[in-house]
Amino acid sequence: MIALAERQSPAGDGRETLQQLVPMVYEELRRLARRQRRRLAAGQTLDTTALVHEAYLKMTGHGDWQGESHVLAAAAIAMRQILVDYARQRSALKRGGGLSAVPLEEHSAAHDQARQVLALDLALRDLAAVEERLVRVVECRVFAGFSEQETARALSTSLRTVQRDWARARTWLQGAFGNGGLS
């Protein structure tokens, strides 16, 4: 992912460019997941934590979390897109439109989370109109799974700012849901 690190100039929003990253992140995840799968015995499940961690390391091209903060921020956005796409695809399955051979059970944890992710995505689109920065924080925390410290690093901001933004985003999101505007 050298090019990924190179291409992301910190200037500007860069969302257009970021869209191009989605397939790369997707491929990287697929490659790592397949590699891990090959090393596992049958019946063992993938170690998603290790896998995702490895994916971030690959993307930054470094052995640590410090470098390439903007790459991590970009990855968070890509992860949002990937998960939302997937959640959408899974919801479509329920109506029999999908291709997958493994239908999602109505009340599985993954199913619940798919609905949550779709609801969150919708809410974030509204939130973007209010304050884009909060959206970035939510993407880092929820979709990329970064800790507060990692989020601060990814967004090149202070830990306190992240904590404050996160609290504000939560309040706003809970409000949006509480009003029954989303389902």
Next chain:
Amino acid sequence: MKGAEALDLDRLLASGGALRGPLGEAFLAELVEEKALREGDLVGRYRVLREIGRGGMSVVYLAERADDAFQQRVALKVLDRAPRDREARSRFEQERQILASLEHPNIARLLDGGVDGRGVPYIVMELVEGERIDQYCEQHRLSVDERLALFQVVAQAVAYAHRRLVVHRDLKPSNILVTAAGEVKLLDFGIAKLLDPEAAGVFAVPPTRTVLRVLTPEYAAPEQVRGEPVTTASDVYQLGLVLFELLTGRRAHDLGGDSLVELERVVCAGEPPRPSRSASSAALRRRLEGDLDSIVLTALRKEPDRRYPSPADLAADLERHLKGLPVTARPDALLYRAGKFVRRHRLALAAVVAVAVSLAGGFGAALWQARQARLEAKKATEVKDFLVQIFERADPFESGGRTVTARELLDHGVQRIARLEEEPEVQAELLAVAGSSYRGLGVYDSAQPLLERSLRLQRRLHGERSLGTADVQSSLALLAFKQGDTKRSEALLRAALSTYRTLLPADDVRVADALVGLAACLMDYDRDEESAVLLRQALAIRKKRSGPADPQVGLILNELGMLRHRARDLDAAERLYRESLAIQRRAYGPLHPEVAVPLHNLGALLKTRGRLTEAEAVFREVITLETKLYGGDYPGTADSWGYLGHVLRARDDFAGAEAAYRRSLAINRAKRAADHFATFGALHNLGKLLVQTGRAAEAEPLLREALAGRNKLWGPEYRKTKETAAALAECLAALGPARPQETVRPLH
């Protein structure tokens, strides 16, 4: 909505973000699943017959026209991802049409393409039946001049496409085939770009900066790695890599691991490799030094504009080189060596001599004549079985250069098979014989194309569900299993088994043997219980049809023993191994490879049980046996020495253990590839032992080498890499603080 539907951010965060939660798990699990098409599936106007290849972003199937009176077979390439939007789709369409306009005898034609019902794009290409150019060169033992001539054809074809403003972008040996008629065909021209919906046009100019998407890291040009524009010069670079490989038989770049950082280091910063330095012999080195070195290095320059301006210029340079050198006639050493082989074994092995003579004199002719004389099929099968046996057991007859001789006889035979085109039945059978023989010799790369060709012929002659097809499928399955491709092995065996079950009685031995193969695949997936069921079915058939003392019964008992061994049912495992051993000894005598197999397993079992004296005796017997059979430096013997070392170390016989490990290391170094995992295992074992016995200084370089090797093979996170890192840390600690501080971490 409220209640259960309310957004619960805390729960999303609880598992460490959505990607690590249940949704992410489901997503990643689905990512690794193969979404392959099956036989009979329709894509556009084409019906899928079977998968024939798999690339980074697409799967290739053999397919045929579903709507036509005539049966046209094609290669159907299906992208594994849908284009993102309508614009990307129309670009795909547009570029496809440009590629369809390429008409050149050495470029596989793009016939059709489109988007299937699922929105997935596909392309249909001319089906090329041939071998990879590198394998073709090896197979036919082409001289340097012949290789250069073949390569010039490739370069000219690329030059033609460049004149039509199409860049290949993914030139590599597997994309360049040579047909049985010796005709070069380039595959996948411009497909890399076509399959890349994010990228702009296929034109070389104006260049667009594209997202890095190196399809084949080993063949990436520096500008591709750096994400810079890909132009005709990138093709010239890749041609340079191909030429390097054709001349030396080796890859130009030795890429460690799969890190893209490493890729950048090697491709963009490293010195371009000099072919003559990779020459496998002094003679080849002399041939490559000078002209050919500089031609390859010019093609491989880091800066695109310092390479040959076009592939045509590269070809022209090679032409000048060829004209400037006198032809060197080489005596054909084959018949001389074959004669020697025959003489050496005249008395001892008259039957082998007879076959060897028929091989040297007319590999195909013997069988062909047998057919002509209307000998019954059984007879022909016997001859074939005999031949296969000879070569499967070729190395045990004597140590040393014997393998080479057998191989040469075989290589010679293969050339004759190619000339049997008017007799496809015989050809198909002999291809399978030769393929199985190469497999027996462990020359898997040569075995594969022959068996594949045989399979194609059998299919054409007798159809998918025929015994001929099923037999070759079984043979290919064994090869795939030996190559570690369990998945393919399983698929082939299931196909063969289904045919056998339709056409043969339920208790036919071929059914049994396919079951044994399938059981081995399942064992690979840890599906031990299913595996045991199949083995017991096979055992019942074999006992009934071949008798309880048949070697195949012994083989199955050994497999069953392995299953009990894995289940820690050590009593049952020991019983099964001993039973298997007794059968094999009775069937083959004490000195046979099949005897070594259960013996080895028994040794491992005894070590597990802590019966070290017995284990030592068994491993010593295995080593004696292998040494007598294969000579002292058979790679497998290295593993046996390693086991013996473990046993001796467990017995606190450190001197004995050290000697055994050293022996193992020496054989690995002499007989296995430099980066074979067994070599690093031997280094690790020896290093650890030396640390344990207070010789840390001696151990350090060994452990360092083992760590570097394992790191390269498996990455720093793998259990074994970590074990070596720990051993090295212990070693450095033992060396004390007199040395400069350093941390031991398996870094990329």
